[in-house]
Amino acid sequence: MALELYVAQGGQRLRCGITPGTCAALAAGAATGLLLGRPQACARVMTPRGIEVEAEIQGAWRGE
Numbered sequence: 001m002a003l004e005l006y007v008a009q010g011g012q013r014l015r016c017g018i019t020p021g022t023c024a025a026l027a028a029g030a031a032t033g034l035l036l037g038r039p040q041a042c043a044r045v046m047t048p049r050g051i052e053v054e055a056e057i058q059g060a061w062r063g064e
Contacts, residue, residue, distance in 0.1 A: 023055075025045045026043045026045050026053070027043075029043045029044070034062050040057055042054050042057060043055055
């Protein structure tokens with residue numbers, strides 16, 4: 001999951017990346033699908049800047 005994107009702000013070139021909030025949203029989406037009986041191979045989320053981030057789901061399982 002590589003995200004090589006830069007934005008200009010205040011005369012500087014800032015690198016965009018995957019934040020903890022983005023990772024939490026991906027995990028929550030994957031967990032919701034699993035709980036609803038619709039396991040997914042990947043999770044997607046749209047960032048506030050309009051960038052779609054996709055991550056492969058690994059090791060998902062549902063207990064009793």
